[in-house]
Amino acid sequence: MLGEYRIEGRRAADIAADVERAVGAGELEPGQLLPPMRELAERLGVNANTVAAAYRTLRERGVIETAGRRGSRVRPKRATTGRELLRVEAPEGVWDLGEGNPDPALLPPLAEAFAAATRQSDRHPVQYGQDAVEPELERLARAAFDADAVPEGPVVVTSGSLDAIERVLMAHLRPGDTVAVEDPGWGSVFDLLPALGLRTAGVAVDDEGPLPEDVRRALESGARALIVTDRAQNPTGAAVTAARARALRAVLRAYPRTLLVEDDHGHRIVDLPLHPLAGVTHSWAFVRSVAKAYGPDLRLAVLTGDPVTIDRVRGRQRVGPGWVSRLLQKAVVHLWTSGAVDAKAVAAAYGARRDLLIDALRARGVEARGRSGMNVWIPVPDETGAVSRLLHRGWAVAPGARFRLNSPPGIRITVSTLRPEDTEGLADAVASAVGRAPARRHD
DSSP states (O other), X not given: OOTTOOOOOSSHHHHHHHHHHXXXXXXXXXXOBOOOHHHHHHHHTSOHHHHHHHHHHHXXXXXXXXXXXXXXXXXXXXXXXXXXXXXXXXXXXXXXXXXXXXXXXXXXXXXXXXXXXXXXXXXXXXOTTSOSSOHHHHHHHHHHHHHTTOOOOOEEEESSHHHHHHHHHHHHOOTTOEEEEEESOOHHHHHHHHHTTOEEEXXXXXXXXXXXXXXXXXXXXXXXXXXXXXXXXXXXXXXXXXXXXXXXXXXXXXXXXXXXXXXXXXXXXXXXXXXXXXXXXXXXXXXXXXXXHHOTTOOOEEEEEOHHHHHHXXXXXXXXXXXXXXXXXXXXXXXXXXXXXXXXXXXXHHHHHHHHHHHHHHHTTOOOBOSSSSEEEEEOSOHHHHHHHHHXXXXXXXXXXXXXXXXXXXXXXXXXXXOHHHHHXXXXXXXHHTTOOOOOOOO
């Protein structure tokens, strides 16, 4: 069962720590079965409840999983092992289209924004006990929410979208609860949920967003929360349409106690209209990050939601980091008000690159998806083979395993830095990698 390794400890915390250390050191391998609780309790000379508590802690930390009478075993993959490690390192001379970064040429310069922010801060330094949100940032964020028909709610600032999502989930859920998530979807969320002791229920996605019947099944099966990407869904580029939003709201009305979390991933890089779902459940949150339009190092997102949810997030933030730097908030205000980013031009640039690649792939008989944003998702029969063959031909792409739970294999290509003149060559390489013949040319 455990080979040569013997679990030690007298308290639940010590037993859990011993197992977690052994897993981290490789002394307990993925898939290894742990002793039944009563058997381990007898060997350690402790109460069975002590071992039960230790196993519960290990499950909540994502170290082990339990399958009823089949017992508890070490998870095939640690919950704290980031999917970002499932990446392809691009050697010198290989074009990296797998990292998911925006085009640096479309990001604004930051020097003037921070200079303006520091001048303002020098005149009016922020002190302990002051408001956590820069008043002008709150006003601008709320006005943008209003313009997109996001329901009225207070505004809080977090250190990026993932920070916001984590805080909202922990404001309502407990370890063991299930969260419905898009599949394929954002790998960082897939990492986050088991690290919080939460379970995942995958919901299929097409070009118009999550499938309503899959959402209904997940909620019927007990999922307590749903996370939806409204636009530029990562990795498929899906964007929720008006018709899909109506269908999803109809499903959610039947489950009003569901915690709804919306991530407007495509804000200011997508020219498709927003169709929010918020407002049909008692608890909801809507988050927008500045990372894709203004730079990944600007770790800032604005979050709104129902008053109870936002109050809980504020309260927990207050006893933790306190607030997101007001200096950073001032810099974002400057970027927003100075027109540093031409959102229509950025959306058009990404759209043109995306559509050019999809059209070229279609001409070669290769199915590809990408309705919005900077990513193209390509179903493939063999991820490892496709990634390897593309790397051999000079293209590094992201393996779909980073973004999948139970959905079929695929690869993600980020088009943010793809030049038009290189699109045909990439399409030929993809067609060859997935077993399609290159398109015939008539020069």
